Amino acid sequence: MDNLDFNKIMSEGNEYADGERNWPGRSDVSPAVIKRLPRYFRYLRELIRNGKTRISSGELSEIMHVTASQIRQDLNCFGGFGQQGYGYNVNYLYAKICDILGVGMGFCGIIIGAGNLGTALIKNPMFEKRGVDIIAMFDVDPTIVGKVIAGIEVFHMNDLERFCKNNRVDIAVLTLPKELAQEAAEQAVRLGIRGLWNFTGKEFYFDKDIAVENVHLGDSLMTLCYELCHINQRTGEQSDED
Amino acid sequence: MDNLDFNKIMSEGNEYADGERNWPGRSDVSPAVIKRLPRYFRYLRELIRNGKTRISSGELSEIMHVTASQIRQDLNCFGGFGQQGYGYNVNYLYAKICDILGVGMGFCGIIIGAGNLGTALIKNPMFEKRGVDIIAMFDVDPTIVGKVIAGIEVFHMNDLERFCKNNRVDIAVLTLPKELAQEAAEQAVRLGIRGLWNFTGKEFYFDKDIAVENVHLGDSLMTLCYELCHINQRTGEQSDED
DNA sequence: TAGATTGTTAATCGATTAACAATC
DNA sequence: TAGATTGTTAATCGATTAACAATC
Numbered sequence: 001m002d003n004l005d006f007n008k009i010m011s012e013g014n015e016y017a018d019g020e021r022n023w024p025g026r027s028d029v030s031p032a033v034i035k036r037l038p039r040y041f042r043y044l045r046e047l048i049r050n051g052k053t054r055i056s057s058g059e060l061s062e063i064m065h066v067t068a069s070q071i072r073q074d075l076n077c078f079g080g081f082g083q084q085g086y087g088y089n090v091n092y093l094y095a096k097i098c099d100i101l102g103v104g105m106g107f108c109g110i111i112i113g114a115g116n117l118g119t120a121l122i123k124n125p126m127f128e129k130r131g132v133d134i135i136a137m138f139d140v141d142p143t144i145v146g147k148v149i150a151g152i153e154v155f156h157m158n159d160l161e162r163f164c165k166n167n168r169v170d171i172a173v174l175t176l177p178k179e180l181a182q183e184a185a186e187q188a189v190r191l192g193i194r195g196l197w198n199f200t201g202k203e204f205y206f207d208k209d210i211a212v213e214n215v216h217l218g219d220s221l222m223t224l225c226y227e228l229c230h231i232n233q234r235t236g237e238q239s240d241e242d
Numbered sequence: 243m244d245n246l247d248f249n250k251i252m253s254e255g256n257e258y259a260d261g262e263r264n265w266p267g268r269s270d271v272s273p274a275v276i277k278r279l280p281r282y283f284r285y286l287r288e289l290i291r292n293g294k295t296r297i298s299s300g301e302l303s304e305i306m307h308v309t310a311s312q313i314r315q316d317l318n319c320f321g322g323f324g325q326q327g328y329g330y331n332v333n334y335l336y337a338k339i340c341d342i343l344g345v346g347m348g349f350c351g352i353i354i355g356a357g358n359l360g361t362a363l364i365k366n367p368m369f370e371k372r373g374v375d376i377i378a379m380f381d382v383d384p385t386i387v388g389k390v391i392a393g394i395e396v397f398h399m400n401d402l403e404r405f406c407k408n409n410r411v412d413i414a415v416l417t418l419p420k421e422l423a424q425e426a427a428e429q430a431v432r433l434g435i436r437g438l439w440n441f442t443g444k445e446f447y448f449d450k451d452i453a454v455e456n457v458h459l460g461d462s463l464m465t466l467c468y469e470l471c472h473i474n475q476r477t478g479e480q481s482d483e484d
Numbered sequence: 485t486a487g488a489t490t491g492t493t494a495a496t497c498g499a500t501t502a503a504c505a506a507t508c
Numbered sequence: 509t510a511g512a513t514t515g516t517t518a519a520t521c522g523a524t525t526a527a528c529a530a531t532c
Binding site: 033067069073083085 | 500501503506508
């Protein structure tokens with residue numbers, strides 16, 4: 001599972017030691033920890049960009065606004081990545097987090113729904129940065145089908161089955177209208193796709209060999225509104241009749 | 243704070259009673275509960291659409307795949323919205339959740355960054371459904387400034403200050419490049435905007451009279467990848483060399 | 485009244501923080 | 509060796525679930 005990049009990183013710092021013990025825990029890590037991993041990924045990436053090679057949990061805790069204790073606990077779910085008296089080697093830790101998160105697994109994805117949101121996503125460098133390769137888009141709108149968006153061809157939904165038989169597809173990004181979501185998701189799963197990145201607002205209840213990650217933008221907006229209401233209450237609602 | 247819609251809803255069912263006790267708790271409700279409120283909002287909306295007028299916590303728990311206990315606990319953070327032996331009046335409960343979440347507060351927002359994502363958001367009915375009125379977009383790109391997207395004019399960032407002085411702006415949606423995010427956010431706050439809906443990936447640390455809601459799409463994608471890795475491990479990685 | 489279902493308290497479970505021995 | 513900082517256990521805190529008395 002080590003790749004060239006990883007070997008390169010390994011050779012850069014040699015203050016850490018210890019190697020791999022075999023960690024049994026990996027299987028049942030708490031959801032709270034998992035949700036935090038991508039944040040470590042981002043901050044470590046930033047540290048590397050800034051040329052930092054070594055960091056302690058205390059220093060990282062200040063940058064990330066969390067406790068040092070939490071950082072050590074989180075990382076130790078997956079292995080002993082640090083060294084007493086020294087801290088963590090940034091490149092090594094980053095490589096480990098990448099492994100854990102499956103960056104470099106070469107996952108392939110398709111986008112179902114080539115409307116505004118699907119188009120916005122494909123034009124975002126996000127997929128590339130995280131090692132997910134989007135290989136096709138699908139839609140039913142005849143004015144969209146056949147187009148090439150950001151270098152990716154848009155096929156008709158009727159071609160989905162054929163496409164999935166000829167290509168490995170791990171992830172379907174669902175950016176189609178809510179009403180069509182259930183059917184599209186079921187079809188994707190039937191064709192062997194195991195991961196759904198769901199922007200439709202519809203909720204799915206597949207069994208747990210299907211991974212579904214929901215992005216509810218509306219929910220996020222409402223949480224913001226709730227907070228705003230309460231800030232206004234605290235600071236004395238600057239209402240219109242002042 | 244009651245509006246016409248609310249009165250209409252109130253008159254439809256009269257099986258509930260009780261009215262308002264004054265709930266002291268409203269101020270410090272746990273984050274876990276708050277994060278769940280928008281989901282109740284969505285499901286209640288759906289129930290109303292289906293003509294359902296009355297529901298018990300048990301029935302709702304089945305639909306939403308959570309425990310009845312949790313539903314009752316959550317709702318009771320804000321008031322006694324149900325009635326023993328009867329359940330909850332759907333319209334009444336929906337109206338209450340709307341009040342709590344600030345739907346109908348008439349929040350006004352602007353979008354800073356009229357690129358693909360900003361454009362995708364403005365074309366989405368989400369804002370309208372949740373009572374947030376987007377009144378302008380801003381950008382620096384001369385090929386975009388001056389355009390009208392989905393009925394909303396795109397101004398130059400230089401006009402932001404003037405605009406905010408002449409209009410009430412509660413929320414800034416940040417869909418501009420990460421490198422420009424910090425400065426734009428600070429400017430928005432300086433101009434009196436209290437709510438930031440942040441898509442930039444940059445993290446802000448304002449004090450708590452500023453509400454920031456982060457949407458980290460990349461984090462969500464990586465969580466999905468993590469889950470996929472573990473499904474593959476469980477079900478026996480269907481690798482290339484099979 | 486009897487049946488149903490809430491509101492609320494108590495019990496359990498999980499997640500975070502603190503503390504410190506191990507060790508580099 | 510002395511100093512620093514991890515890995516890990518124990519203590520605290522918060523969130524969820526279970527149970528049941530109140531009551532419609």
